Amino acid sequence: MTLELHATPEEVMRAVEALQTFGQARQIGEKTLFGLAVALEECGSNIVNHALQRDAHQSFHVVFEHTNDAFVIELRDRGPEFNPTRAATRKPQADDDDLPGGWGIQLVRRYTDDVSYTRENGENVLRLTKRLSAPTGQK
Numbered sequence: 836m837t838l839e840l841h842a843t844p845e846e847v848m849r850a851v852e853a854l855q856t857f858g859q860a861r862q863i864g865e866k867t868l869f870g871l872a873v874a875l876e877e878c879g880s881n882i883v884n885h886a887l888q889r890d891a892h893q894s895f896h897v898v899f900e901h902t903n904d905a906f907v908i909e910l911r912d913r914g915p916e917f918n919p920t921r922a923a924t925r926k927p928q929a930d931d932d933d934l935p936g937g938w939g940i941q942l943v944r945r946y947t948d949d950v951s952y953t954r955e956n957g958e959n960v961l962r963l964t965k966r967l968s969a970p971t972g973q974k
Contacts, residue, residue, distance in 0.1 A: 836899045840879075842887035847879035850897045854908070857899050863906060867965060870946030871906060874963050877939040878910050878919075886914025886959065908963040917959060918952045919943075 836857050840846035851872050858868040879897065887893040895912035922940045943950055949964040 838897045839894050840897060841891045842883045842889055842893045842895065843891050844880065844883060844889075847876060847883055850879055851876050853897075854899060857901070858906070861901050863901070863967070867906070867967070871908060871963070871965055874943040874946045875908055875910075877942055878908075878961060878963065881919070881939060882910060882912045882914065882959075886912050886917065904967055906965045906967060910961045910963075911958045913958055916954050918954075919961065920950050920952045 836853065838850055838853055840850055854872055854875055855868055858871065863871075875897070879895075882895050883889055887895065893913070895910065898907075898909040898911075900907040900909070919940050940950075943963065946965070947963045948966045949962075951962045951964075953960045
């Protein structure tokens, strides 16, 4: 399934809803779908807010792929080159000493099994993969 989305927060949520519908139709477990939705919302929001600067005239693409053993979300945008996989793993500090930023990629890493990035033909291409090792609907 491929979606073309405008660079707005509402379109990110439309993608999340489409993911949930797509996943439920394929009997993906609720816990797995929740994690994928969190990862998609985070990555989509970063594209909208940072790469495309909330310019609703710009668009980005989201693709959902489901096989027997994996669920893949691919996000493509024409924003400035940015590889989120290079972000270092952050460790929480004391509440009053904790700096904002950089936590989104940690959520994405938590809820997916693989995060890969390439730059292809002027596009950022981010692939989020969740392995489905348990029988469909059991995870």
